[in-house]
Amino acid sequence: xxxxxPRPRSLAGQLFAMQAVLLAVVVAGYALFTYVxxxxxxxxxxxRQATAVARSVADSPSVRxxxxxxSPTAELQPYAVRVMRDTEVDFVTIMSPDGIRWTHPDxxxxxxxxxxxxARALRGETFTETYTGTLGPSVRxxxxxxxxxxxxxxxxxxxxxxxxxxxxxxxxxxxLFGVATGVLALGAVGTYVINARLRRHxxxxxxxxxxxxxxxxxxxxxxxxxxxxxxxxxxxxxxxNDGGRELLGVGxxxxxxxxxxLGLPAPLTGALLSSEPRVDEVHLTADRxxxxxxxxxxxxxxxxxxxxxxxxxxxxxxxxxxxxxxGFTQALxxxxxxxxxxxxxxxxxxxxxxxxxxxxxxxxxxxxxQALTDQVxxxxxxxxxxxxxxxxxxxxxxxxxxLVVARESGLDDExxxxxxxxxxxxxxxxxxxxxxxxxxxxxxxxxVTVTASTQGADGDGAGxxxxxxxxxxxxxxxxxxxxxxxxxxxxxxxxxxxGRGLGLALVRQAVHRHEGTLSVxxxxxxxxxxTVRLPLxxxxxxAAVSGGER
Numbered sequence: 001x002x003x004x005x006p007r008p009r010s011l012a013g014q015l016f017a018m019q020a021v022l023l024a025v026v027v028a029g030y031a032l033f034t035y036v037x038x039x040x041x042x043x044x045x046x047x048r049q050a051t052a053v054a055r056s057v058a059d060s061p062s063v064r065x066x067x068x069x070x071s072p073t074a075e076l077q078p079y080a081v082r083v084m085r086d087t088e089v090d091f092v093t094i095m096s097p098d099g100i101r102w103t104h105p106d107x108x109x110x111x112x113x114x115x116x117x118x119a120r121a122l123r124g125e126t127f128t129e130t131y132t133g134t135l136g137p138s139v140r141x142x143x144x145x146x147x148x149x150x151x152x153x154x155x156x157x158x159x160x161x162x163x164x165x166x167x168x169x170x171x172x173x174x175x176l177f178g179v180a181t182g183v184l185a186l187g188a189v190g191t192y193v194i195n196a197r198l199r200r201h202x203x204x205x206x207x208x209x210x211x212x213x214x215x216x217x218x219x220x221x222x223x224x225x226x227x228x229x230x231x232x233x234x235x236x237x238x239x240x241n242d243g244g245r246e247l248l249g250v251g252x253x254x255x256x257x258x259x260x261x262l263g264l265p266a267p268l269t270g271a272l273l274s275s276e277p278r279v280d281e282v283h284l285t286a287d288r289x290x291x292x293x294x295x296x297x298x299x300x301x302x303x304x305x306x307x308x309x310x311x312x313x314x315x316x317x318x319x320x321x322x323x324x325x326x327g328f329t330q331a332l333x334x335x336x337x338x339x340x341x342x343x344x345x346x347x348x349x350x351x352x353x354x355x356x357x358x359x360x361x362x363x364x365x366x367x368x369x370q371a372l373t374d375q376v377x378x379x380x381x382x383x384x385x386x387x388x389x390x391x392x393x394x395x396x397x398x399x400x401x402x403l404v405v406a407r408e409s410g411l412d413d414e415x416x417x418x419x420x421x422x423x424x425x426x427x428x429x430x431x432x433x434x435x436x437x438x439x440x441x442x443x444x445x446x447x448v449t450v451t452a453s454t455q456g457a458d459g460d461g462a463g464x465x466x467x468x469x470x471x472x473x474x475x476x477x478x479x480x481x482x483x484x485x486x487x488x489x490x491x492x493x494x495x496x497x498x499g500r501g502l503g504l505a506l507v508r509q510a511v512h513r514h515e516g517t518l519s520v521x522x523x524x525x526x527x528x529x530x531t532v533r534l535p536l537x538x539x540x541x542x543a544a545v546s547g548g549e550r
Contacts, residue, residue, distance in 0.1 A: 019195070023187040031173075031180045039169045043139055046160040047128040050141035053087045053158040055126060058145045063094065067145065067154045072102045073110055081105075083158075090164060091135060093157045094145075097122060102154075109134050114157065118142060121155050130162065137162040227290075227309030235259050235273055238304060247309045249285060268292065272307060282312070284505050287513050289313045382411045384422040385429065385452060392433045396448060401440050403433070406451040406469075420466070420534060424510045431503035432470040432530050439474030439528065448472050454536065464536050465516075471529040477520050507532070 057063055057080075066075035072094070080092040080103035094103045099114040115133040126143035133140075140159030144152045202210060221228065227244035231237060237254050245251065250262055259272045268283040271292055278294040291310040297303045342361070349358035389405060396403040433448060440446040451469040507530075511518045516534035523529040 019191045020188055023191065024184060027180045027184045027187075031176055034176050035169070035173050039165075042165050042169050043130075046139045046165050047141065049087070050089060050139060050158045050160055051126060051128060051143070053083065053089050053092065054141040054143045054156045057083060057092060057094065057158065058143045058154075058156045063145060063156075064147060064153065067094075067102075077103045077107070077110070079103075087158075089158050090138060090161045091140075091157075091159055095155050095157070097152055097155060099155070104134075106134065114155075116140065116142065116157065118155055122152060124152065133159075135161055139165065227307075227311075229272075229307040229309065231259060231272065231305040231307065233304055235305070237262075244307075244309055247285070247288060247290060247311055249287075272305070284509050287313075287509065289506070289509075382452075385411065385425060388426055388430060388433075389450060392430070392437075396433075396437045399437060399441050401437050401446040401448055403437070403448045403450065406449055409450070409452045411452045411454065411466075420514060420536070424514065427510050428507050428532055429468055429470070431507045432468070432532070435503055436470050436472035436474070436528075436530075440472040441474075443473050443475075443527075446473055466532075466534040466536055468532040468534075469529060471523040472527040473523070473525060474527045476522055476526060477528045 060079075062079065063076065066072050066079070069075060076094050080094060083092050084090070084105065091105045092103060093101055093114060095101050095114045099118055101110050101112055101114055104110050104112075116131045117127075117129060120127045121142040121144045124144055124146075126141065128139065128141045130137060130139050132138075138159040138161045140157050142155060142157045145154035145156055147153050205213070221239075221241045224241065225243050227247040228239075228241045229237065229244045229248075230239040236256055236258050240248075240250075240254065245254075248262070248264060254262060260269060262269075264272070265283065265285060268285065268290070271278050271281055271283060271294065274294065275296065277296060278292055281292045283290050283292050289312050291312050293308045295306045297306055346358045346362050349355070349361065389403075393403045429450075429452070433450065436448040440448050449469075449471045451467070451471075453467050454464050455467055508518050511532055511534065514534050516532060519531050521529050521531070
C-alpha cells in the first residue's frame with residue numbers, strides 16, 4: 001500500500017503562516033511588556049500617592065494639636081477616615097513614636113502596635129515600602145510628625161493594598177488584550193488578503209517548485225536556437241534569449257528598453273508594437289530573413305507580448321532557387337512540346353519526300369537556339385549569370401515577354417571575387433528580372449533589357465564595381481513611391497497566396513550586405529530601370545574589410 005506523501009505548502013501558505021506567527025508573537029510580546037510596565041508604573045504611582053497623603057496628614061496643624069491632647073484617637077480617627085475617603089487610599093494610620101496606633105480602618109486594631117518598619121521615620125526620613133500588615137500586603141509610606149521644635153511627636157503611615165493595585169492593572173490589561181486581539185485579527189485578515197493575491201500570482205506553487213521552474217525556464221531559454229523575446233505592457237524588453245540577440249543583431253543590456261529604441265527596421269518594429277497577434281510574418285533585418293510570430297499575454301488586462309523569431313534566410317534563398325528551377329522546368333516542358341511539334345514536322349516533310357526542306361527547317365531552329373546561347377555567352381561568360389539569363393529568357397518568352405541582353409554587357413568568367421557568392425547574384429538579378437517580367441507582361445512590345453558589366457576595374461577585376469541594370473517596358477514606378485518600392489510588403493500587384501513585396505526587399509538586403517547601392521529610375525522607352533552597383537574586391541581586401549568590421 002502506497003502511503004501518499006503530503007504536498008509541501010505553497011509559498012503563499014508558508015508566508016501566511018510565518019506572518020501570522022510573527023504577528024502573534026509581536027502582539028503577545030507587546031502585551032506582556034505593557035503589562036509589566038503598567039504594573040511597575042502602578043506601584044510607583046501608588047507609592048507617590050501614599051507619600052503625598054502621609055506628608056499632608058503629618059504637616060496638618062490639627063494633627064499636631066490632637067496628638068498633644070489627652071485623647072488623640074477621639075479627634076484623629078474621624079479625620080483619618082475622612083482623608084481615606086477623599087484620597088482613595090486604603091488606610092491612614094496615625095501612631096505614637098513607639099508605634100501605638102491612634103487610628104486604623106479597623107477600630108479593633110486601635111491601640112495595637114503598628115506592623116511595619118519605623119526606624120527610618122524616627123530618624124526624620126520619609127520612606128515607602130511594601131509590607132504585609134493587618135489588611136494584607138500593601139504599598140505604604142511612613143513619615144514623622146514634628147512639632148515646632150523639630151521633635152518627633154508621632155508617625156503617619158498611608159498605604160494602598162497590593163490587591164487594589166492589581167485590580168487597576170487588571171482593568172488596564174483587559175483593555176490592552178482587547179486591543180491586541182483586534183490588532184491580531186486585523187493583521188490576520190490583511191495577511192490573508194495579501195497572501196491570497198500572492199497565491200494567485202504564484203499559482204499555488206511552493207518555493208521548491210518555483211525554484212525548479214526558474215531553473216527549467218533558464219535552461220530552456222538558452223537551449224532553443226530560435227529567438228525568444230518578451231515585452232511588458234509598455235512594449236519594453238522584459239526578456240530576450242541568446243538566439244533573439246543574434247537574430248535581431250542587438251547587443252549589450254537591452255532589458256528595460258523600449259522596442260522603438262532598438263534601431264530595428266520600421267516594419268519589424270511595427271509588428272512588435274502591434275496589439276494584434278502576428279502569425280508567420282516575414283520580415284527583413286540588415287542581413288537576415290525572419291519569420292515573426294507575436295502573441296499577447298493577457299490575464300484580465302494586457303500584460304505584454306511573447307515574440308518568437310525564426311531565421312529563414314537560407315530557406316528563403318533556397319525557395320528562390322526552387323522557384324527559378326520550377327520556372328526552368330516549365331520552360332523546358334514547353335520547349336519539349338514545341339520540339340515534339342517541330343520533330344513531327346521534320347518527319348512529315350521526310351515522308352513527303354522533301355528531305356532538303358526538312359534539313360533546312362531543322363537547322364534553322366538549331367541556329368536560332370544556338371544564336372541565343374552565343375549572344376548570352378558572348379556578353380556574359382560568367383557561368384552562373386549566363387545560365388540564369390538563358391533560363392529567364394526562356395521563361396520570359398513563355399509569358400510573351402522578350403528578354404534581351406544589352407550589347408554593352410561584358411562580364412568575363414572568373415572575374416567576380418569569392419567575396420561575391422553566386423547565390424547572392426542569383427538573388428539580386430533573378431528577382432529584378434522576375435519583377436521586370438511581371439511589369440512588362442501585357443504591355444505593347446513587352447521587353448526586358450538586362451545589362452551586366454564592370455566599370456573602373458583593373459586587369460584582375462579589383463578596384464572597380466559590378467553594374468547590373470534591368471529595364472522593362474511596363475508602367476514604371478511612381479516617383480512618390482521610389483523610396484518605398486524596396487520595403488518589404490510594398491507592391492502594386494494584388495497579393496498572391498504567398499504574399500507580395502518580398503523580392504525587391506531581398507534584393508536590397510543582398511546589395512546592402514555587400515556595401516553596394518540600389519536605385520530605380522525611369523527607363524528611356526518608358527517603364528522602370530533598376531540599377532545595382534556592387535564593389536569588386538580581391539580576397540585580401542575582402543578579408544581586411546571583414547576583419548575591420550569585426
